[in-house]
Amino acid sequence: MTSVAALADAVRAAEPRLGSVRLVCVEGPAGSGKTTLANLLGAELDGTVLHLDDLYDGWAGLDGVFERLDEQVLTPLGLGRRGSYQRYDWELARFADWREVPVPAFLVVEGCGSAPRALDGRAVLVVWVEAPVDVRLGRGLARDGETMRENWLRWLDLEAAHFAREGTRERADVVVDGRTALQP
Template sequence: MVEDFSALAARVLSGPARCGPVRLVAVDGPGGAGKSTFAGRLASALGGAPLVHTDDFASAEDPLGWWDRFEAQVLAPLGNGRPGRFQRHDWERGELAEWHDVPVVPCVVVEGVSSARRVVAGRLTLAIWIETGRDERLRRGLDRDGPEALGFWRSWMAAEDRHYAADRTAERAGLVVDGLPALPHDPGRSYVRLR
């Protein structure tokens, strides 16, 4: 079913704020699923809502164990009605880089692998899962990172598989979106809902 981002934004804004005064939306799914694109379009439909990428916390060496820093620097402050502030992880240099502010606003969008993990479920206004086949995700990843990244992608996908099997994120999502839709639609304004 084709749905408009504007209607999704209205749904989010009419939902309860569960992270202090903030409506927190998580756009989750495995690497290469299309999360960043979807989240950017949703953030725009929400009037330019702040968009936080979990890739700014994760690293090749630590794909999923960075949550404590995200909790301390973003979620805890927002939950207490204070701005968040985090230091971006620079993947190329392998170290923390510049600081970013996350204001206290009606809605903040978080996107990335494990952004809707079970530990944050009670603070989310909406968890969105992007469903895309494994072969397509790998193709997208290698198109972006180059064929020499195949080993990295295999290792990353294995870590994702373990996490999602234990967390069961997709089953808890309030919205599941087709990351490679065949149904005709205007991707700048709409998306294809699976459930």
């Protein structure tokens, strides 16, 4: 089992690759445990955690999310400037308010699509979190409700195609089993 402390130590030991920022991507399929790991790692690093759920353009928003993240957050941070992104409001089904991202020492970005090939060379650590599809779907429906089943099933297809195209799991630095409790 990989400990959060060990991951944080590896991040601290790495040289920044995004200007002065040490970027960590917590990647993997929906419902695998990415958010839990990212929040634990962000707390351990006293860093900023950015959730791609805030940048997707709704349930069909996997394609295009990285371009938005790169343009609005990563490129400015790499240049030593604050980033900002327009947060997606899931209840209103549209982009809403803008959020600032000051230049942090550590930035943890989590979500499906956080580590495409276009990011290669800028992250100090890419963590792939995985769990069986029945576990992931169960977690998602427990959180979002049974009425979201069709959205979840479409998303699972979208992410599978994305991960196959990007070779994401194979390019990750670390693979974590999201079924197990992550140790601080």
